Amino acid sequence: MAISTLARRKATTFLSSRLLYSTSKYSFSLTRGFASGSDENDVVVIGGGPGGYVAAIKAAQLGLKTTCIEKRGTLGGTCLNVGCIPSKALLHSSHMFHEAQHSFANHGVKFSSVEVDLPAMMGQKDKAVSNLTRGIEGLFKKNKVNYVKGYGKFLSPSEISVDTVEGGNSVVKGKNIIIATGSDVKGLPGITIDEKKIVSSTGALALTEIPKRLVVIGAGYIGLEMGSVWGRLGSEVTVVEFASDIVPTMDGEVRKQFQRALEKQKMKFMLNTKVVSVDATGDGVKLTLEPSAGGDQTILEADVVLVSAGRVPFTSGLGLDTIGVETDKAGRILVNERFATNVPGVHAIGDVIPGPMLAHKAEEDGVACVEFIAGKEGHVDYDMVPGVVYTHPEVAYVGKTEEQVKSLGVDYRVGKFPFLANSRAKAIDDAEGIVKVIAEKESDKILGVHIMSPNAGELIHEAVLALQYGASSEDIARTCHAHPTMSEALKEAAMATYDKPIHM
Numbered sequence: 192m193a194i195s196t197l198a199r200r201k202a203t204t205f206l207s208s209r210l211l212y213s214t215s216k217y218s219f220s221l222t223r224g225f226a227s228g229s230d231e232n233d234v235v236v237i238g239g240g241p242g243g244y245v246a247a248i249k250a251a252q253l254g255l256k257t258t259c260i261e262k263r264g265t266l267g268g269t270c271l272n273v274g275c276i277p278s279k280a281l282l283h284s285s286h287m288f289h290e291a292q293h294s295f296a297n298h299g300v301k302f303s304s305v306e307v308d309l310p311a312m313m314g315q316k317d318k319a320v321s322n323l324t325r326g327i328e329g330l331f332k333k334n335k336v337n338y339v340k341g342y343g344k345f346l347s348p349s350e351i352s353v354d355t356v357e358g359g360n361s362v363v364k365g366k367n368i369i370i371a372t373g374s375d376v377k378g379l380p381g382i383t384i385d386e387k388k389i390v391s392s393t394g395a396l397a398l399t400e401i402p403k404r405l406v407v408i409g410a411g412y413i414g415l416e417m418g419s420v421w422g423r424l425g426s427e428v429t430v431v432e433f434a435s436d437i438v439p440t441m442d443g444e445v446r447k448q449f450q451r452a453l454e455k456q457k458m459k460f461m462l463n464t465k466v467v468s469v470d471a472t473g474d475g476v477k478l479t480l481e482p483s484a485g486g487d488q489t490i491l492e493a494d495v496v497l498v499s500a501g502r503v504p505f506t507s508g509l510g511l512d513t514i515g516v517e518t519d520k521a522g523r524i525l526v527n528e529r530f531a532t533n534v535p536g537v538h539a540i541g542d543v544i545p546g547p548m549l550a551h552k553a554e555e556d557g558v559a560c561v562e563f564i565a566g567k568e569g570h571v572d573y574d575m576v577p578g579v580v581y582t583h584p585e586v587a588y589v590g591k592t593e594e595q596v597k598s599l600g601v602d603y604r605v606g607k608f609p610f611l612a613n614s615r616a617k618a619i620d621d622a623e624g625i626v627k628v629i630a631e632k633e634s635d636k637i638l639g640v641h642i643m644s645p646n647a648g649e650l651i652h653e654a655v656l657a658l659q660y661g662a663s664s665e666d667i668a669r670t671c672h673a674h675p676t677m678s679e680a681l682k683e684a685a686m687a688t689y690d691k692p693i694h695m
Contacts, residue, residue: 231365232255233256233365233366234255234369235258235364235368236260237260237509238260239267239327240271240371240553241270242540242556243268243373243540243557246540252334255564258339259336259337260339260341266327267320274392276319278417281420282582284312284316288423289583294620297620307424309424316396341353341354345511345514346362349368351368367564368536370537371540372504372543373505373542373543374504375503375505377503379498381468382469383471389471389476389495389496391498391499392417394497398421402421402495405496406495406497407497407499408466408496408499409431409499409501410430410438411500412438412578414430418497429491431478431491432464437450438580440578441580442593442594442627449580463483466478466480467479471496476493477490478492478496504518504522517532517533525544525545530560540560546576552571575589577651585648586643587650587651588639588651596638601638602631603629603630604629605627606627606628606684607627607628609625610624610626612694613677613679614694615679626642626683626684627642628640628664635665636661637657637667642681644677650681667682
């Protein structure tokens with residue numbers, strides 16, 4: 192019923208958008224090719240990260256004359272260049288080394304010794320990044336997106352001054368400007384990041400040697416992932432967190448299991464702990480710590496300190512004040528449901544606006560924003576954006592946590608299934624984890640799904656689709672899943688939610 196209703200709504204939206212498209216002030220042809228005789232663009236995107244480059248390609252596909260401005264000189268933004276992609280490359284490489292050390296023998300694969308070639312590992316990471324950035328440039332050429340390498344700032348709501356990477360300056364004009372400049376590392380008072388002994392995530396991706404002692408400040412996604420990389424390669428990793436829990440957006444029950452899993456990998460945690468100061472004047476680094484609530488101070492020594500306390504919107508030097516774009520106290524640009532700012536013709540997407548600071552969320556923002564500009568309908572539901580921590584095991588989740596459901600006063604049921612009872616997980620000897628499904632008691636509508644397992648980031652998308660279409664736990668439970676697969680654990684957890692599982 193929910194699917195057919197959504198299908199009818201989409202069909203109505205499509206027909207309406209076709210009518211709007213032909214009568215809109217943006218009467219562009221759907222065929223390839225741009226208007227001639229004018230330097231003005233239909234869309235100018237400032238920023239070539241996941242949100243920006245996707246918005247630019249989508250705009251061009253919709254027949255809009257499009258220019259993308261990127262200061263870095265390579266496309267892909269933080270995610271591709273110094274974030275999501277290089278970190279996943281190192282996570283995979285370090286996991287292979289760790290498996291070779293600790294698991295291969297159990298599978299009958301034996302060798303006398305194994306060692307890390309860090310330059311080669313970094314080279315593989317850099318090769319992946321280079322190939323992908325060039326790939327985006329190829330997509331720009333294919334879709335006829337004009338690419339300007341330089342730092343852009345507003346002269347007016349329709350004019351962007353660009354200081355090019357070659358040292359020149361040009362002015363790019365556009366009827367619609369999309370701000371997609373992403374985010375930057377959040378600093379901490381009194382701590383200077385030198386990207387050598389005190390590093391951000393960028394520096395942690397480019398260390399030239401394996402530190403004996405690594406201290407991570409902040410127990411969020413990035414800190415735990417980078418801590419995992421260097422911990423597998425031999426570092427003694429200590430995570431210092433001001434709050435009482437790691438990854439605060441995670442379901443509490445899953446979080447506890449996740450922390451235990453990381454502790455078994457020898458990652459140490461100092462929760463409810465405040466970093467008072469950091470001294471890097473000697474050979475190493477000395478951190479002065481105290482309880483978050485106050486108390487006696489202690490000293491913690493490290494060779495490298497990773498500052499991973501979150502990220503902040505990057506809007507400096509854009510000239511937002513020049514045109515009067517409104518921001519909130521956190522520096523995020525305020526937009527309406529169509530991603531429009533208070534300044535006509537100026538839009539914003541991704542990390543610079545409220546919502547999850549995730550690359551895939553920015554991509555969805557970009558597509559929807561451009562669809563609105565083109566006179567069509569776009570939509571992004573931030574409650575349906577999955578989150579993934581790419582450690583081992585991974586943790587992935589979508590929808591509400593049990594704590595959130597309780598706070599809403601909703602009657603609910605919970606179904607759980609451990610991977611220890613999953614045949615594929617047992618067969619590959621990698622069975623640490625759980626699937627947890629939360630559903631509304633009366634209707635059985637799924638409210639949230641939480642998975643801790645190998646490749647949880649791949650398994651979660653069945654749950655995302657289920658939530659998107661308003662499915663019940665019985666819908667998943669009665670859907671045939673191939674055997675033997677890890678995804679059967681989700682089916683069993685769904686069975687446990689509305690009835691009983693078979694294999695437990």
